[in-house]
Amino acid sequence: MKKYKMLTLTLLLAIPMLVSVVGCKKFLDRKPLQSTLDDLNQGALEGQVLGMYNILRTYAGFSTLPFLDFHSIRDDDAAKGSDINDGKEVVTEFDTYQYSKDDWAPNTYWNDRYTMINSANIALHTADSLKVTDPASLRNIGEACFFRAHSYFELVKTYGDVPLLKSQIVVPSDGVKPKSTTGEIYAFIDSNLQVAANYLPVTADEYGPGFKGRLTKGAANTLWAQTYLFRQNWARVIALSNQVIASAQYSLPTFPTVWKDGTNGDGKNGPESVWEMNAWVGANGQSNGKVNNGSGWGTCQNVRQNGATNDWNLGWGWNVPTQNLVDAWDDTDPRKRQTILYSGQSDGGPSQGGYGATLPNYTTPDGAGGLAQKYWNKKVYSDPAMRQFTGFVNANGAAEWINHRILRYADVILMLAEASNEMNDGVTAAANLEKIRDRASGFLGATRTVLPKIAFVSQAQMRTAIKNERRFEFAMEGYRFYDLVRWGDAVSVLNGLGYTNRCRYYPIPQKAIDLSGGVLKQNPEW
């Protein structure tokens, strides 16, 4: 009896034990309850590449203040803006060239570019290990190479020598590299843009419907031309610009229409657009994060309310035109009123890129009872219909839906003009300059008196004319500082603001140097 009882007991104990041991393996095998890269087609190569567009749109280093600080606020035509009590360190660090080694904006600018580069490296590693050859995957490779080249180009312009990370980092310490020379960086950029130009489609339609604004061969060639412009390899600039023109994908519409960002996406990715950072906010996006796929780009530059009424809370008011720009710009140039928004005046209505509103007055740098700036960047001036549509109005004012026009066809034309002039082809230079001036006049034609045609007289005369044209055509867009450095004009133009030659390169962030354990060295002049 007793023995039987014990046996039963032992068995009964043993059975659940056995069952549990057998069941353990299954019990312990738990994968995430949502997708991982493994669950997506082809290692999610497409998804990874789309992730780079996400970085471009959402990372501050590409889409908000740090970009403006480095590219625009550093020149003589743009200032920090906002009001006197806000963001004082940016005035110090960018308007007066007392560069900081350890602050949010400079650190972010650096980090975000390496984030982009490493994302591209990982995607390309995926593509490589899968040995993909289908057209869609090859396009993905082209896109990743483009993004990588784009970030390196901005790094090399901003810092000079920087570490070159070419492949996916497996062992984390492999991510720590000493600097490579600008020559090595440019060589890497060339090889990437070569791939991009080969694989990217001529039009975004080739990606399928709904991909308007996605990278194209034209974008690769335009960026590539820019890199040669900075290396003064004029022949390559001419060749690449001509390829873009010959693709017949682009044209110049009237100037104000370039900047429209209306409901239903009107104006985005227009005929002049070679490449834009795309942002979009659907209806009621203010209270629905799901349809807010916006960017801070428009918000950080639109009119800052200060002491004005609530309906003028359009944004943070950064990156504003300086008095220097206003004074230098001939009033007869229609682009002036299409680029600069004046406090206390009408926005000029549709013909001047406005919506028929009158801005509150400028009062004091504090903005007591009014606005704190006299001038604002009109190229991002937000459409009141979109404000209502998205709900970004009054206390919630913002302009998250605005695209950043990164590569414009006008730049292709002006690059061709500049390179032709440097190659002593004054005729081509003048002809291309004229395309821009005629469009700026509102297509008044050769007989116009507004922005009249400039005939070629001498290389120097044409060079000055092209420089001026770039200044006004691209005003507030973030071209000028790097143009001045490239032309060798930065010291003469900017030294009154505190610029010296060493300011052409920004110091490398202290945090990056710290994290490299001393492998990465500070720029010699800093």
Add this chain to the structure above:
Amino acid sequence: MVPLLFRRHNFLKTLLIMKLTTALLFLTCLQVSANDAFSQTSITLKLQSTELKKALTIIERKSSYRFLYNEETVKAGTKVDVDAINTPVTEILDKLFANRLLSYKILANNLVVITGKDMEVTETKVTGKITSSLGEILPGVSVKVKGSTLGTQTDAAGNFALTVPDNAVLVFSYVGYESQEIAVGGRTSITVSLVASTQKMDEVVVIGYGVANKRDLTGSIAKVSGKDIADKPNTNPVASLQGRVAGLSVVNSGTPGRAPDIRIRGTSSIGNKTPLYVVDGIFNDNIDYINPNDIESIEVLKDPSSLAIFGVRGATGVIAITTKKAKAGQTIVNFNTSFGFKKLVDKIKFVDAEGFKTLFAEERANDITNPTTAPFDYTGLNANTDWINAVTRTAHFNNNNLSVSGSTEKNRFNFGLGYTSDEGIIKNEKLTKMLLSFSDEFKVSKHIKIGLNLNSFRQNNPYDATAVLDDARKVIPQVSAGTRLFKTANPYGGDSIMSNLYSGLDVGLQSSGVVNPLLRVEREWDKIINIEYRNVGSIYGEVNFLKNFTFRSTVYADISTVNKRQYTPLYYAYNPKNDIPYLYSQSTNLQEDDQTYRKFQQDHVLTFKKNFGDHSVTATGGFTTYYFGNFNRTGKVSQRPSNLAGVPIPDDKRFWYLSNGFEDPTTTSGSSSQNEYSTVSYLARVLYNFKGKYYLNGSFRNDASSRIPEKNRNQKFWAIGAAWDVSREDFMHNQHIFDFLKVKASIGVLGNQTASRLDGTPLNYPFYPNLTSGSNAVFGTNVVSAATQEYIANPELKWETVDAKEIGVELNAFQNRLHFEGNYFIRTTKNLMTFVDRSVLGLKNELVNGGSLKNWGEEFTASWTQNFSKDLTLNIGGNITFTKNKVLTLAEDLPAGFLSRASQNNGSAESRTQPGLPIGSFYGYEVEGLYQSYADILKSPSAAALGAYRPGDFKFRDVNGDGIISADDRTVIGNPTPDFAYGGSISLTYKGLSLGVDVVGVYGNEIFRTWGSLESPFQRVNYSAEKLNRWHGEGTSNWVPILGQGDRFNYNGSTYNIEDGSYFRIRNVQLGYSFPRPMLSKAKIKDLRIFVNVQNMKTFKNNLGYTTEYGGDATSFGYDNGGGAIPVVMTGGLNITF
């Protein structure tokens, strides 16, 4: 629903159903027959040639009779035969004793006294009362007749009654007290005073998967009695442990219900530092759901020999909670209530309106790039508000508990109900909680028992008020905190309404990151319904078999749901500059969140316990699994008044659901997040001692976790401990100093289950990286989802381990008046699971193993009890812990060789975890003073490498002496871990009156203050009062720098931010009075105690913040970000037992 339970009928019915369910469940698991009958006077018995003693034992088992005899009377070797079918026991006994020179007498309560033929047995009814030597009533004391199994327990008043032979010896025993034997000697009344057992040595303590006598253990387990926690005004019981246990660091928070930052024996990891909580066996991450009044005891397990049985969860220490079970042999009803107030103290200081005006004007004039002396336009800004006062209040605390417990021979139950209302000092911050607990244990037979425990609560969670104090300090005093009457359009309709509006801010001056906190506190906080339900329960069955074996199976479940519905109304504020009202909240939004988590655990434990001569062994083996699943859903809808298609969602709870009929369908969005993990473990432990002098404990556990890649999935942990009770050696018998002296040592390997990011948030699938959520690409108006991996998978990952060692001594001396424990410990954490954050290099993060860190130190606990007279007792206790912490190495994969955790606008507040330094060391520049003049700058080393600077800016020290100030001059500027922490208590009892004072303190740590110095440059905030002493010309200050947000030089983290974190606090002062019993008995009350308590009465500290207590995560803690106020709480209450 609750009152129904009080109706006897319903209550019993519920009880019955519960019992039946449990019984059924258990019986299906284990088919063991359970047909023994109780209380029978007639039995069926068939025995052949059986020892008489054994025959008696069998009769005891089958009937309700108990036998009392001495060994001489019933000699061994006496064999008997019985063949009885349903025969009265008396008849069987008559047959048994016939011809054996034995006689018997049956006393009341069926005690059968067996004597020699001629002996006379006199029956005596003894009554008595048992108290502790301190005069406390002791209910539930076991009273047994020596030599028999007959006995009883004292009732709630400490009384007992028992019918015994007049020559019987009674044995009184009670957990935590020395047993006493008293010969009845014909007395009818006996008063016994039990002495607390060699103080804590005979305590029964909870160890993993069982309990043990503390004397049998080789490790360090500290026990805190539930009554020390019950009457403290803390919703979270862990908060009451502060200063009570050596080696346990508790950093409290002032937010109601918020879990404190707990570390046991230092910071043992760079990932997880939170201890494991084990509540009646179930593993948990917190004990929010426990009613402090339901706690019987809390044990803190600290050393390897106690922790190895917890395997991968053991390294951070264990806090084991035992909830109350029924004790006494009758029904006890207890009710207690307390009510009190909370008040903000040690307010941080800011300038008033005049001060702001002066300092702001000076800062404007100081501006590097645009100096201006133009006066700032304060139109409409003419208040002088103390914003801290404006958002805080005197808050109320109220706690009520009712418990009913009862037991019969077969069944014991305990039932508790609690209600707590705990307000925070921030306006409208309030937590309310209803708790229910139930436990029942049912004896199916003598060998089988089954039981269940259930703890449930329903809690109204408070609004997260973390940001409010910080928001309040930022607003300039010129902004009014009051309301003003305005006529506005009715945002919900076409008409106009008059309403009281709060002031907005001057958006020109304060817009980025600064808000009027009252707008949210007063307008939105009553629009949120956040209710949490949590049910934690277990059922168990226990079988004793083959004398020495016990098998216990337990199944646990912990299921919680939080439903949060948050409505944002439309409301106005007015612009103070122009007195124009504007719609501050422009759309009605409704967000509904559901969070569910489910935890399931099963434990199957077999225990063998036997004494072989001088050898005593307790062996335990077990199997356990754990499952955790977390499932969350969020949905949002909104409706704007300007949207012609719809009507705003009304400000009426009826409509606060996702589908409410008012929502704009285009705004509907939903998302979810979910994860789960599981573990499977085997464990074994042996507790052995020889002659009660030499002790050996060994334990082992194998853990397998779904979070670890299969190749490393099984990890093993073990510990061995030894102890020597020196006081039991012969050579100690002639000394009179030590009553008890034990030396002990243990060594082992523990695990730390820490797959987390550096801030402690878990990585649920370390080797299956998730994709970053919300990563989308936009093309025109088309949105495509993108795939970005959050981090890199590591196929080699394994848990980190801790090599732990301890040696210690425990002693009692001077007639047990002194108790002392001292331990020295070293814990070395290896294979640190490091979340390598390389975002500064733009690289993906990864979890790797590598590096080690060491915590070592000493802890001492001592107490002295002095009885001055029968009525007056003094007890003094204290503990002190010295902890040192050092990082030995770090993962080779870390690009820089150190871990950096940087915060505040540009990362100037930095904690570094670096080899050779204590974990989370503050890092930055050393301030020597301020540059007083340009001449001063010229004669000092150049600091140009750090950027532009001028007189009034910090003069940093050239730490490396290279003649320039650069980033290389940064150094360690503080350690957030205290050199030592201590706690003490004094209690004085005079008759019914008792006074207790607890103190706590830490010494030698630093705090990093970020407010008043490192605010974002985009924010214009009010000035800290310290700024009144700023530099404003040569010689005016050598510490507080020139005012100027453009002076980025001064935004480098430095010793200017470092403050002394030492403090000494009078934590609790409690005065209580227990009414004398005779007075109460007339009112049918057994016990009545009233008390007043003051918590955090006074803190002596040296820093500018509200408090010195700033927790954090493992590698970044001790930051004072301008919040964290810890209030003084004054409560009074009563405790009544019927």
